Structure formats: structure tokens, C-alpha cells
Amino acid sequence: MRFFVLCILAWLPLWKVGTVVAGLPVRPPGTPTVRKHLVYLRDKANTPYSLSAPQRFLTARSLARRTHQNISLLPRDLPVDPAYVAQVQAVAGAKVWYTSRWFNAVVVECDSTVLAVVQALPCVRSARTLNRSAATSAPLPVQAGAPVAARPAGTRADYGNAYAQAHQIGADVMHDAGFRGEGMHIAVFDGGFPGVNTGSVFASLYQQNRLASVYNFVGRDQNVYQYDDHGTLVLSTLAGNQPGVFIGTAPQATYYLFVTEEVASEHPVEEVNWLIAAERADSLGVDIINSSLGYNTFDAPSVDYAYTDLDGRTALSTRAATVAARVGMLVVNSAGNEGNNRWLYLLAPADADSILTVGAVDSLGTRARFSSIGPAADGRLKPNVSAMGQQAAFVYPSGAIGRGNGTSFASPIAAGLAAGFWQAHPTLTAQEVIDYLQRSASQATAPDNLLGYGIPNFGRAQQVAAGIPLPTAPVAGVGNLVHLYPNPVPAGAATCTLQLPAEWRAQPLEVRLYDARGALVSALTLPAPNAPTVQLPTTALRPGVYSCRVGRVGQPLYTVRLLRL
Template identity: 30%
Template sequence: MIAAASALAVLSGVIAAFTLSGAPAQAADKIEPSVRADLADDGTATFFLKLDDGADLSAAWTKPTDDARATWTFDELRHHAETTQASLKSILDARGAAYESFWIANTIKVTGDASLADALAGRPEVTGLLSERVAPLEEPTSTQDADASSAPQPGITQIGADKVWSQYGATGKGIVIANIDSGVQYDHPSLIGNYRGNKGGGNFDHAYNWYDPTGTCVTAPCDNNGHGTHTMGTMAGADGYGVAPGATWIAAKGCEARSCSDTSLLRAGQWILAPTDLAGKNPRPDLAPDIVNNSWGGGRGNTWYQKIIDSWRAAGIFPAFAAGNFGYGKCGTVDSPGDNQSAYTVGAVDATGTVANFSGLGPSSIATGKPDITAPGVDVVSTVPGSGYAKMSGTSMATPHLAGAVALLWSASPALAGDLKATAEALNNGATDKDDRRCGGDAAFNGVYGNGLLNIAKAVQDAPRGNAGVVSGTVTDKTTGKPIPMAAVTATGPQTRATATDAAGHFTLSLVAGDYTVAAKLYGYGDASARVTVTAGGTATADLPMAPAPSQKVTGIARDARGRAVPGATVELKGTPLPAVTTDATGRYTFPKVAQGAYTADLTAPEPALCYGGSTTPVTVDGDETADLNVPWRADALGWHCEDTRPDWADTRETLTLSGDEDATTVTLPFPVTVHGRTYATVNVTTNGTVNLLAPRLGDYQNVPLGDVRQPNGLLAPFWDDLTVDGRASVRTATLGQTGHRRFVIEWRDVRLSGTRDRVSFQVVLAETGGVTFQYRGLSGDAERGASATVGIEDAGGVTATQYSFELPVLRDGTAITFGK
């Protein structure tokens, strides 16, 4: 754990808060009491917005290379965050609020006042507002200086790492290892040689190799605590200190000094998946590490870091976590995030292999199999700042033994690299059983030692090396015989491994011995496969000729729910490299040549989306295909949506007593009107282009996005802006039609946009049969088309809204928008 004991107790509150699932019944219930307390203290607070469970990353394993997995995972996470956070960012931008978005956990850190907190809590996509906290770091359970030594440290020999060096020649070479910790002294004599930023000749490039979100030492690695340098030395240090001295290391400073803020931990977790330059810009997921050590944690039963761990795993990054230092013989004391299912969690033993008295014990209240394993964590000598060495104790010291062991395993057995499930099985099966049933379990697995004491020599011995072989081959065009580069090749059998062909169409996979189906896929070709048997030490050949797939025409029309053509929609044929196309004026799209196969047509509504949502439609191409696509309404939580309709401009004659820049009046309706399930007998009309269903005047001086619990609520906003009813303008009404089919019309005629010469005319039509229509006349120029206005409807609670636009010049002369179910 950070600073070895690392009981990040204060963190437990924010951790617990991040586990909220589903939207609370009331907006106020979403705001954590500590946020309310901060707001009451000085009027502002910093808090996190909890959103959904994040992007679906289940398809990451199908990507052909580790770099491709990381890049795909990064793209999916960022796209999901951009999509789901868009409306919230619009609100924050409109308020001028300070905020920071995190794509890896789909959360936003915000600083604002009570009105902003209430507005955000009212958004349906927000499930919680959670405090920003800083967690203290505790000192190691014991620390003392130590002399330099060239012999392998006792913990290294205890787990058999020295045997792996000598018997298999594996030292971790080719594996990149990282830690999230207090930093690293990069030029320590035992660490400088394999720092990825060391370019030789005394030259260093820290970009993409070091990240300090705390602002302590941004331009070059440092360690103002000592803990991070110690854990890195145990993982990758030279001179007998590191388990994997051949591994390359990078680092993120997720902890300020004696504390780790949740902000720094989130930033660091994001950087691990996509390292950046020193300014935190230009992410490169292809430079992500293979393994990340996390000797920090606090609290129990909390899943706030679970999304980050899952994202790492999707990218093929092995997540090692400490079990915590507050066991003291009590069961159920594994700290979070180490008690999360996705973490691989490490307890500590002493030189005799006996569990340390401080080591966190299982079981976990939220996961099975914790801790996963134990490793040396008592009196561990490793590197510290000042180019020295020190002896420390804690599960913080045990975890880097495990992280380094994974680097050894992967360098000795490339067939396991990136295969996290198979890697965990190899570590667990290789561990020396320790029978201690006081926290449940048996000799093979129990809540004290997990699967036992780490034995990397045994894990490597049993790994797919001697009993592994190779399958290689070339993917070619069946017609021309030419090699096909970038084909995805997957071997399925005792294990599943994937790669991509090189420029010569060649591929190689290291596999555990057994029978496999090797298959090649690439757009434009039919699939090809072959059965092979991989033998220990042998090389099997699987040449895969792929037949070019015939190309067919795919076309169709995008229509809305009423069967009307939708022009300007974007259609992308997923599973192909073909560029997206746009529907024409008749709603038609065409892909002239599409290789035969099964795909999905993803439709994105015209920009801005306005009344339409998107859709996904399966398309199987086995001949010329006609695939018409549905363009659904973008409905709110109560089922209301908007649609563009034909205007029916009404002649209004009765003038309301409204004038000036800020005025309102109450109007009795000729028939009751129901909006969002609530019925009204009167409405309140304002000079600022709104109909307030609840009150004459409740703060509509500045338009904001709808779906905001701040007043005004219960709003019809045909053109909410700062408007003036001067001598040339008027606000009028009319009742039209026969009983049962009447329409009540409110018209703003030639009202002026305050401070400009622009004027607008628009009407709200309330139908006795249900629904609300906005219609417009005489619009020209961006200001008159809504560049600074809010358009849409909002329910009485301010939580549910159908917003047509916010400060977008999208209104058109002679058009109408109807809202209803």
C-alpha cells in the first residue's frame, strides 16, 4: 500500500459514493451530504458527477495485437464519454463553470455553487454528485536504511526469480512495467539503465514515460516520499534488487506526497492506458505499459476504481494491487481497490513464508478469491531517493514482487503476454499452497494466503515454453497469390490468441500444445481457416488463402416514424473500412460497392440532432441490398418528443398587457392543457419568449439549457432569450376551432432581441387534443434563427425536458416544431 501501510481511510467516502447505481428518485438525493456541507460552508464546492457504467469493452480481446487492443479501448472510452457528457458540458460551459472530464471512468470533476449542483443533480444522466477528497498516506510499518548489495535480495530468491534468470534466461526484457505511486528517482544507479526515457549518452526524454498530475515535478521524474522509488526498485531494479531487472519502466505520480487525491489517481489511471506528453496532451495508447503496480488503497467494499481497472484489462494491462496493511488477524480486511474482482491482489509474507501480521485478509465482501496470492513484504530492501537503499515492510512491498514476476512470466512465455486470464491461472497454479483456514477456504485456496506463496520459477516451468509451440503461416489472395497484410488471424483451442499479418502477409503465434482452428478475416475477402496441431517445441504451418468477396450495391432510405424521408443523416457501415455517407434530399443513401458479409448500418441523425435519435440496423450483403433505416424520435424520460411539422400560422387579435424588457402576465386558458402528465388551467406569458406553466416570474432573465432543476421549471420555450416588447412589438392571443378541437395561440410579434436591431415573430399553439407546437415567421440571420436562444419544453420538476436547441442558429423561417407523445 502507498507508503506501505497506505490506509487511505478518508478515500473510503468517495469510493463508496462512486458505487451509486441507477438514478435516485429525487434530484436532491443524488447530492452527497459532504457536497451540501461544502456548499453551505463558503458557497462553492468541488465534486464529481457520477454517470453510467461506461463503454462496452467486451470486444477488445478480438483485436489482433496488444497495441490494437489498447487503441480500440481508448477510442471506445473516449467516444462514449464524449457522447454521454455532451449535454452536461453544454450546461457547464453556459455557466462558465470550471470542470475536468475523465473518459476512462466517464465522470466529470466540477467546481460550482449550489444552483449549479442542483441543476446537475436534476439531469437524468447524472446518478450522483460526490465529494473531492484527499486521502492520507501512512508511513511503512517499518523503515530503516540499508547498505548497497549486489546479491539477489531474499525476496527474489524466495519466489524463485533468480532461477528464472539462470534457467530460462528471462529477465523481463521486452516488457514495460509501470507504477502509480509517489514518483521515482529516475537517475538512481539501480534504476537509470532501464528507464524508458533514457535515450543514452546522458540524454533523457520524459514525454510518454513520466506523468505528474500533482504538479510537483512535471518536467522530470522525482519522488518526494520514497515509496514509489522503493516499489519500482523491487519490480525492475538492477544490482539484485528487482524481480525483473530486464524490464523497461515508466511511472505516473498518482500521489502528492503523503496523500493521494482521487483526482490524481484518476488522471494517473487514465495516463496508464494512454500515456501523454508532459503537458498531459496527445495521448498514445500504443505506448501503454504491459503491467501496472498499485501499492495504494483504503476502505473496503468500494468499487470507485473498478472502471479504470476494467479498462486496463480490456487493453491487456495486468493490474497488480496491494491487499492493505490492516489485517492484524481479522478476516475481511482486504482494502479497496484490492478487494475488487478485476484486481489481482497481493498479501504479504515474511522470510519464513508466514503471513505478515499486518497483511489484509479475505474474504472480500464484493469479490471472490481475495487476496489472490501472497509475496515477500517484510524487511524488503530496495531503492530510495538520494541514490540509496532502505528496508521497508508492507503489502506495498509484496505487490511489486508480483508485478515483476508477471514481467518474468511474459518474457519467458510470450504465449501468455496480454492474456490476463491465462496469466492469473499460471501464477495461481504455480503458487506454493499454504493451508490456513481461519478466514475460509482450504489448502489450495484460502482467505489468508489466497492461492499460496508466489513461486514464479514453478509458474514459468509450467507455462507454455517447453510444452508450447508455434503456428505460423502466410495469408494470401486466392486469386492472385499475393500476400495480404493486416489480416486478423485468430487461433482458437486450448487458448485463444490473435495477431495481424505483416506486410508480407506472414503471421506467427506462440501457443500451448494442442489442436487449434486458425482463422483469417479481412474486409473484402471471405473468411479462411485451417485446423492445426501444435506440438511442444514444434512449428505448425497454417497457410490461409482468402478468396476475394464479390462486391454489391447497398442502398436504402432513412425515414422517421411517420414514414417521412430524413435528409442529412450520416450512415456508417460498421465492419467495413468504407467512409460514411450522407442521406440526400430524398433520404436516400448508397454504398456503391460493399463486399459480401454481415454488417451493421449505424445511422446518426442530422447535425444538430434536434428531434431525431440514431439507430443500428443489421445488414447482410449477399447480393444487391436495399436496407431502409429507421430514424427514431429522440424522446425524453416521459415519452415526449419533438418533430418538424407544417406551420399553420394563426391570426391573433387580442393583445396582452406585456411591454418592456422584463414583464409577465397570467392568462386563463379556454380549455385545460396537459404537458408531461400534468394539467394546467392557466399559463404565464413572459416578454422573454417563454410560457411558464407554474408561476408568473421565476428567474428567466438568462436562458440556460433545459432539464435544469433551477427555476424556472414547467417551461414552454419557443424562443427563450433576452427580448424586448417595444412600441413596434406586441404579444397576442387567439382561440380558434370548435369545442373538442380548439387551439389556443400565443404570438410574439416583431419582438426585438435586446441590444440589437433583430426582430422575431413566433407562436405557441396549445391543442385541446394534446400537444404543443412552436412556429416561426420572418427569421433571417443567425440571431433570429436562435443563436442565443433556448428552444424546447421542460416538465414541472425541471428534470425531464425535450430540448430542440440551445444557442444554435437552427430555426427556419416558415417552419413549425410539434411536441407530444
Template identity: 35%
Template sequence: MTRVGQFLINFFLFVFVSLQGYSQQKYWVLFKDKELNTKAAISEKCKENRKTLGIPEIQASDFPVNKTYISQLQAQGISVINQTRWLNGISTYLTPSQLQYTKSLFFVQEIVPIDSKLILAKTSPTLEPLKSKDDLRVDFVMKQVGIEGFLQAGLNGKGVTIGVIDAGYYGVSESPALGHLFTENRILGIHDYINPKKTNHFDERETSSDFHGTEVLAAITGKSQDNKLLLGLATQANFYLARTDTGGREFRGEEDNWVAAMEWMDSLGVRLINTSLGYAKGFSNSKEDYKPEQMNGSTSIIARAAKMATEEKGMIVVVSAGNEGDDRDWRIISTPADVEGTIAVGATNEAGLKMGYSSIGPDFLDYVKPNVACYSLYGTSLAAPVITGFIACMLQANPKLTNKEIKGYLQKSSSLYPFGNNFIGFGIPNASKAIDLMQNPAREPLETRNITRTISVAENDQQVEIAVKEGETIAVFYKKTPFLVLSQDAQKVRHNSIVLKRNSKVKHTTVVTKEEVIEVIWL
């Protein structure tokens, strides 16, 4: 054979293989049943947690996926990327012919495409130090959530284990703010689902997003060596880390890695999870894109997994709300922030108003999303870890709290409660209020909790005047329903009052002052 002939054969073989690879699509393949005669894949710590929370120690979803089913698929050249016990299936790449074959199998319940856009917020936190009497320096958001309450109670996340699911941890070992995690052996384990063979998790950079998890980790637990500078609330917590997404040129969704990481952390007995990731629009095939109306807490596979984690496993899942607030074609939260049981975190400015980029809750949900919010200039990716640290302090105070109790106390301690909305949820949590609620859950009202009142404006009245201290800056939310915000603004009070005028589109107005929350109802 001539060299030209050999070249042509190799060339066409290369093209054929390339086209075969290009035609592959990533899917979930979910099975109808599973093996229940094997050992549940969970630790004793996981069982202990569930026993404490009063939920079944061993559940059907803890048992492995049926090996026979997997072997039959592998015999057809179908490789397994991830297995999921919770959803009972695998993720894999399928060619069109493999897809048709898989659909014909008697044990296959459902085949779902995985093809969605990962939403990562940029993270470049700038410390804005504020000095207190003891010269402790903290970022503005630490003051905003009332860090003094936790410090006075001696709460710093000690004894609490947090799972972080993110896009990379480049630079963790060199970060001065995270040095204590190594000197005190607080990183208990790490799993890289993008590159499982990787051993140098902190010093080897593969993509531009590999620092994202590092910044998130600092916002949960960061501090200086002399303890004079705090970046996070949970400075004494322990951590398991998972890398489930890459910021490289892979545009297909990697939700399967997220689900695998959740199952891994649950099996280890980790209850509190921070995931500053979200999935929204798709790229490759527009027919398989998520649509805004599908952010309903039950459509996406990742939402199904998050729902199982919160409802069946007792996990506390803190999720960034998303950064699509300025995107007119989307605007709303991404998944899994849409799941009712998760704690979705939005971002505010210094005045307590929603940041423009912060995603809002859809108008078709019958529950409030996001749940809470806090200050962040650089995306909800850095707001969520603040709340994760906040919750770690709550769990340190009372490890027996269920995820529903944690969520309830968190929301009740927040600045808008009980007048939550789809811009910032119930507002900005407060440490002292949360501690008070945990210690005295049935006692209302207390000085440390919100002072609230409702004003009903008669149909014939065109305005209402509300007394507020002169010089104070207040936040105002104008709503078409009790939950759905039309607009917001901050007002500087002059002459000891503000005047609100009737607007035919506005049915409710929430006024937030330093001392109280006022709900105006326009009859």
C-alpha cells in the same frame, strides 16, 4: 472610501470566496451517452495488442466524452479536472447549487462523490544480500520467489513495457539502482496528474511521499551497474510512469487521476500495470466513507475502471492488497484490489505467514483475495512490484498470454495451490514452476509443481499426526471454511512429525512443508 471600509470589504470578500471553496465537494459526473462519430483515442500499439489477445480492437469506451456536455457544464462555471472515456464522464468540484443544477441535466446518468483515503505503505527497503555461487547478491524476496528459475531461462523483462501508477518519483535520476533506466532510455514517458505543469519529475520534491514510486520502481527493476546486485526481476523492462496521488494535505480521494492514468496507459498499448495504491476509509464526510462491505469488486468507481481494464481491455493490473490487517475497524483489502480480475498481492514474513499489517480478503467474496503474496517488511507496496517483475518475465517468455492465463499460471505456481486462503491467497509464486506451467500447461503433476494431498479426519478422532522432516519449520493455517483463516502459526518440527488437535471452530487446516501442501479436513 476609508481604508477601514476597503479592508472590511476585502476581508468579507475573502471569507466569502473561502467559504465557497470550502463548500465544494469533488464528484464524478457520468453521462448517459457519448459521441461515436469521432476517432477512438488509442494507439496502433493498443490495437495490435488487442488483436493478438482476440478482443475487439476498437471499443465504445475508447471514444471521447461528448464535448457538448462538457461545454454546457463549463458555461455554468463548472471546471473539468479529468475526463474519463471508460466511464463516460468527468471529475469536478461542485458547490451545493452546482450539484443541484447538474442533477437536473438530461444527459447526466450518475453523480458519485470522490472522498476516500489513500493508503500508502511506508517504504524503506533494507537489502539483505545472499551470495550465490556466482556472487550474485539478491534480497531475500528474490530467493523466495525462485529468481534462479528466471535467470537460468534468460528472463529479465526484456521487451515488456510496464506502467507504474504511484505517488511520486523523487530521486529516480540519482538512484544507483535505477541508473540503467536512463543510460538505456527505458523510461518512455511520464505524466504528473497532480501537477501537470511540472517538468522536473525526478529531482523536485513536493511532499513526503514523493519517494514512494521510486522505491516501487526499484523493487520492479532495480540493479547495480555491474549486474551483481538485483533488487527487481524486470531489469530490462521499459516504463511509463504516472503520478496520481500526493502525500500532502489533500485528504480527498484522487481516484479520478488513477482512472485517467489507466486510460492513458491503455491508449499507449501498455498491458502490465503496477499500482501500489489503494482506497479505503474516507475523511471529510462520514456519510460518504467507504464501508468494508463495499470492497466487493464493483461498488467503487475505481473498481469499475479496474474491472473494465481487466475484462475488456486485456490489461494485467497488479495491486497492493493494503496495509490495514491490524486495523480492527477495517482489516480487509482496499479498492481496487477487491476486483476479481486484478492481481492483489499480500505480504508474508520469512516463514511464509501473513505479515500482521497485510490486509485480508473479505469473507463475503466468492473468489480468493489476495491472489498471491511474498516477503515484505515494509508494506504490500513493496510486495506488489516484486510480482509485477515476476509477471514481466512471464510475458517476455510468452507475450501472447492473456491476463487470465497469467493469473492462472501465477497462482498455480504458488506455494499453497490449490488450497488458497484469504490471508496470503495461493501463497508465494515460484519462477521455475511458472515457466514449467507455461511450457506444459496440460501436464500434471510434475516434480517442479506442488505435491499436494488431503487428509480427512473422522468425526470421532480428536487429532491427527502428520510425518514431516525433523528440524523443518512449517507454516500452518487454521480455517473455518476452505478459504477463511482464523489463525496461523509457524512450527519447528521435532520427532519427524507434528500433531494437530481438533478445534470446534476449525474445519480445515493447511500445512505447508518444503515438499508438499497438506489439507486436513475435520469431518
């Protein structure tokens, strides 16, 4: 677990709990080590579930989300075959914790001897060890919060210290327009939510019945109001709703609080908790997932990820986030706080395509030095956008207002903007919401791997959605300008023209096109044109928005946007 709070008020260290937990039983010498394992099953050939009867495993809200976005049900949506689960459970010493529809797998706790028996079952394809077992903390009592009087938000005084982060992205304008997240369902994955059940800033969640579900995937219970307070801080930037004290960016949304992070250790089991939580969110009909989490290094014996693994296809959590996006949820994830250390780059699952990865800026819009940079290992632009994560305001479990640094805060602040904008445009798909927010951002015409498309803004996104052209500027080349025209490219046009700076005309060029999800569409290496323009083929491009990255071979690439009608 890597919580993306770089520091709180600059004097607390990056959150990390030691692995010594008082009161845990000591394992006698020679006793096999019990670990959790992800056991992949062979198929779903004989499952009693059917895609023609999805109401057996998906709620009406989940199905409606798919229907609205024209997303078909696929075999991955089917639950695992219960007969296979029964076979695994029948092995003495094997404890099944969870099943995964998307990965067709079960999470099994057992020692290595039992695992060998499980792997020999005809229904099992393979297995991957996730962690060492660890006891969970005792739950704390749940208490009801006191109600607060509601009144419209809109003034600086209403937001308190949260004003700058809301105003920077136009969330205050969004709220005044009547879009505070009403009807939007947001799941927050984190390590604990102490004080949420007692804090005044969260009281309206209970008063208005907007806390739809809570679950602790570490302990398999509903004790979420304990453990680390990182989740509380993150949630406050979204759901805080105490006018005159603190208002988050989606103060009227409906929330789901899911604990996915182990307290005492760091292993890939947390990524599987993320997966299972995402499947739960999907089945319940959640619209948006906020995950201020990331993974790259683990405790022994688990193997660390390398930067080359952050290719959108390798990390467990990345694969889970990708499927979550494929089923129509908008996944918003912190980029990470690695920008000023040796790692530099984003962490999993921020490398997933089709999700909104968020970097951090300060109140003036300057990139926070700690904010992780892109690209993803396969060259895709990351982060997608950025929001305030340096000296961002939040609420402690005690109710005190604090400030801290981390993309942990940039992510939920941006997620609240996405919720309000989606509420304002309910016919959009999740991917269209991402596209509009990117097009609204401060450097939409010149995205880079530091801030992505820049800082999104509700007002500008409204203009884009209404078809009102935004003022744009071409991307600066080496002493000249890079242009693509005509842009938009008309339907049926076979080519578009790329105008080149003089410095590029005598060298081979590299051109890469990425679609709105960040997937690579084409990669071209062109011979030295020795001309001011070259023609790029567009016949194979479907209608949509593309990022065209172009430059001299072996040199940094510049990015310009291309719209295909």
C-alpha cells in the same frame, strides 16, 4: 491514499501527510467550497468517434494488446462526446479536469452552486462529489541520472540486499534464463518518485530510453520527481538495475510513472485519478499496472467504505481495476496492511476480480501478520498470491538501501515476476499469466484467504506452462482428506466425484465454484449425503481452471482446484 508501507525499519509510522499545507490561500468566510466532482454523462450516442476507427483514441500498441488477447472493442472504449464536454465547460465556474472513457464521465471542479447548474444540463445523468480542492506542491527540477555499466545478473552479490526477495520467487533464475522484462511495459501508480531522475540504480532507465512516460494526475503536469518517496521505494523493487548494489525483479522493462495520490488529504478523488491513469495506461499500450495503493477510509466529508463494499463492484478504484483487466492489462495490487488491526481485510481495489492481489510473507515464506486477508465481501478468494513484504529491500531517493514492511513491496516484486514470465510466454493472455502464476504457487492445491495460492515461482510456472505435472497434495479435511476426481474432468463428462471425510457425511454441504478470474460460477447446498462421495455436475462448466470451495454449511470452506478439459 493509503500507501502500503506498514513501517520502515519498524520505527517510522504508516505514511500519512497532515492536511495543513503551508502557503495555501485561506478561503474567505462565506465563500462556497470548491470541490471536484465526477459527473456522469447520459450516453455516447452522437460521439464523433467510432469503433471502426480506434486509432483515433488508442495507440497501435493498445490495439495489438487487445487483438492478441481476442478482446473486442466496446462502447466503453470510446471517448466521451466532446459536445457534452463543451456543454459542461460552458457553465461559468466549471473547470473540467479530465474525461473518462470507461465511466463516460468528466471530472469537474466547481462549487455546489455551479454543480447544480451542471447537473441540470440535459447531457448529465448524475454526479458524485470527490473531494475538497487543494493546491499542489511546486515541482522540483528534473535532472538526468548518471549511466551505469550493465552486466548479466545472476549471483547473490549482483542482487545485493534484493537477493532474498528475488530468489524466493525464482526471479534470479528467470533473469539467468534471459527474461528481465525486455519489451514489457509496466505502469506504476503512486504518490511521487523523488530521486528516480538522479539515482544510480535507475540510471539505465534513461540511458536505455526505457522511461516511456511520466505524468502527475494530481497537478496535471509532468512533475513526478517530488512528493512522497513511496513510489521511489516501490519502483526500485521492480526497476532497480545496478549490478553489485541492487537488482529489481523486472530490471529491463519499460516504465510509466504516474502520480495518482494526493499529498495533503484522503478523498475518493484519488480513486478517480487511478481511473484516469489506468485509461491513459490502456491507451498507451501498457501491459502491467502495479498499484501499491488501497482505499477504505477518507477525510470528512467523504464517506468511508465498509467491508461489504469490497465486493468487486462498488468502489470506484475497484470498478476501474476491473475494466483495466477487461481490456487486457494485468493489474497487480497490494492486498493491504490491515491484517493485525480491526479492519483485517483487503482494501479497494484489491477486491477486484481478474487482477493479481498480492499479500506479504517474510523471507522464510511465513505470512506477515500485517498482511490483509480475504475473502472479498462476495466470498471470492483473496489475496491471489503472496511475495516478500516483510523486511523487503528497496532503494531510497538518496541511493541508500533500506528494508521495510508492507504489501507495497510484495506487489511490485510479484509484478516483476509476472512481467518476466509473460515475456517468456508472449502468446499468453493476462488472465492466463495470472492462472499460471497461481498454479505455480506454494499452496496451489490448498489456497486460502491468508496467502491465496501461496508464493509463486518462475521455475514451477515454466513447468506448468510446459504441461509438466507438479507434485501436489490433497487438501486436509477434518481428520481425513478431500478429493475431487477425475481431475482434470474429461471433455463431455457430466459429473465429477467429491470424496468426503467421515465428519462431513452426516451434514448438509456447501459447494461453490469460482473461475480463474475469481468470479462465482455456481453455488450449491447439498443435503447430508450419508455417503463417502457425492457427484458434482460439470456439464455447464466451460474448459478451464476452477476453485472448488466445499465444506459443511456454516463452517469454514476448504478449497481444491478443478481442471475442466
